[in-house]
Amino acid sequence: MSTVIGTTGLVKRYGRLRAVDGIDLDVRAGDVYGFLGANGSGKTTTVRMLLGLVLPTAGEVRLLGEPMPKAARRVLPRVGALVEGPAHYGHLSGRANLALVDAAGPGGSRRTRRARIESVLEQVGLAGVGRKPTRAYSLGMRQRLGLAAALLRRPELLVLDEPTNGLDPQGITEIRDLLLQLNREGTTVFLSSHLLAEVEQMCTRIGVLDRGRLVLQDELARLTAPTGATVVETAEPDRVRAALDGRVLSVAAGRAVVRGADPAEVNAALVAAGVPVRGLALERPSLEEVVLAAARTSADRVDAPGERGRR
Structure with a gap:
C-alpha cells in the first residue's frame, strides 16, 4: 500500500523549544488516520509543515509521493485542507467565498465552478443558506x-485539523458520515482531533503525539483488540472470585474481569456455581486507555541532559 503522507525525522524548533521532535509519520492510501495529542503537543505545527505552511527545522516531508514544500504547486491541488479554522470574508455569502477560493487556487475549472460549489x-449541509453573509x-x-x-477539488487527500469544532452532536454525526463516505470513494483522510x-x-x-514526539502509531483494530479476558457483569462480583479462584484478574462494583477469552465457557462455569450473571463481554482497551498508556510511557522516559532543550 502506497504512502500518502510520510515524514522522516521531522523537527520544528522555536528557539530552545522543540515543538515537533523527530517524528516519522506513515499515512497510507485509504487510511482514515487519527492524529491525536493534548493541546500544545505539536499537532497543528506538524499539520502546517505537511502542507508547506511552516518550514521544518530538520527532516523531510513527502505528500502523495512528492517532496514538500518543493513540489507544493503539483501536490496541493490534489489536497483538501482545513487548518486552525476556516478563513472567510464576512461580508460575502458562503457561495461567494467558495468562488474566490476556487478562483485563487491552481487547477480549478471556471466552467464547472458553480456546479462544484x-x-x-449540499455535502456539508449548507445548501439552504442563500445569500446570508x-x-x-x-x-x-x-x-x-x-x-x-x-x-x-475532490481531493485525493484530506488534511483536517479539528474539523468538528463548534458542531452540535447532529452536525458531528453528519460530518463523520460524510468523511467515511469520502473515504469509501477513495479519499485518504488525515484527521487531527482531541475527540x-x-x-x-x-x-x-x-x-499519538506527546510533547512533540510520536509515541504510538499503529492500526486501531490492533491497539483495541481483545486482551484475552472476559468482563462479567454481576451483582455479586466477590462470588466470581470464589467460583473461579486463580482466574479473576480484578473485581469492582458490579463487575469482575476473568482470564479467558471464551465468554460462553466463563458463563457456564459461573452458572454451574450459582453465580448470577447480567452480561459478559470480551475485555478490550478503549482508545482513551491506549492513548493514556502511551503518554504515560513517554512521561516515564528520562532524556539525556540537554537532549530535548525544551523544558
Whole structure:
C-alpha cells in the first residue's frame, strides 16, 4: 500500500523549544488516520509543515509521493485542507467565498465552478443558506464552510485539523458520515482531533503525539483488540472470585474481569456455581486507555541532559 503522507525525522524548533521532535509519520492510501495529542503537543505545527505552511527545522516531508514544500504547486491541488479554522470574508455569502477560493487556487475549472460549489454545499449541509453573509454564520456553519472549501477539488487527500469544532452532536454525526463516505470513494483522510470517541468510530490507524514526539502509531483494530479476558457483569462480583479462584484478574462494583477469552465457557462455569450473571463481554482497551498508556510511557522516559532543550 502506497504512502500518502510520510515524514522522516521531522523537527520544528522555536528557539530552545522543540515543538515537533523527530517524528516519522506513515499515512497510507485509504487510511482514515487519527492524529491525536493534548493541546500544545505539536499537532497543528506538524499539520502546517505537511502542507508547506511552516518550514521544518530538520527532516523531510513527502505528500502523495512528492517532496514538500518543493513540489507544493503539483501536490496541493490534489489536497483538501482545513487548518486552525476556516478563513472567510464576512461580508460575502458562503457561495461567494467558495468562488474566490476556487478562483485563487491552481487547477480549478471556471466552467464547472458553480456546479462544484453547489455540490460541496449540499455535502456539508449548507445548501439552504442563500445569500446570508458569513459573518452571520454560527461557528459550526463556518466550520462546515471550511470543509466545503477543502472538498472543492475532490481531493485525493484530506488534511483536517479539528474539523468538528463548534458542531452540535447532529452536525458531528453528519460530518463523520460524510468523511467515511469520502473515504469509501477513495479519499485518504488525515484527521487531527482531541475527540477520542469520534476518532474511535472513524479511524483505521492512529498516531499519538506527546510533547512533540510520536509515541504510538499503529492500526486501531490492533491497539483495541481483545486482551484475552472476559468482563462479567454481576451483582455479586466477590462470588466470581470464589467460583473461579486463580482466574479473576480484578473485581469492582458490579463487575469482575476473568482470564479467558471464551465468554460462553466463563458463563457456564459461573452458572454451574450459582453465580448470577447480567452480561459478559470480551475485555478490550478503549482508545482513551491506549492513548493514556502511551503518554504515560513517554512521561516515564528520562532524556539525556540537554537532549530535548525544551523544558
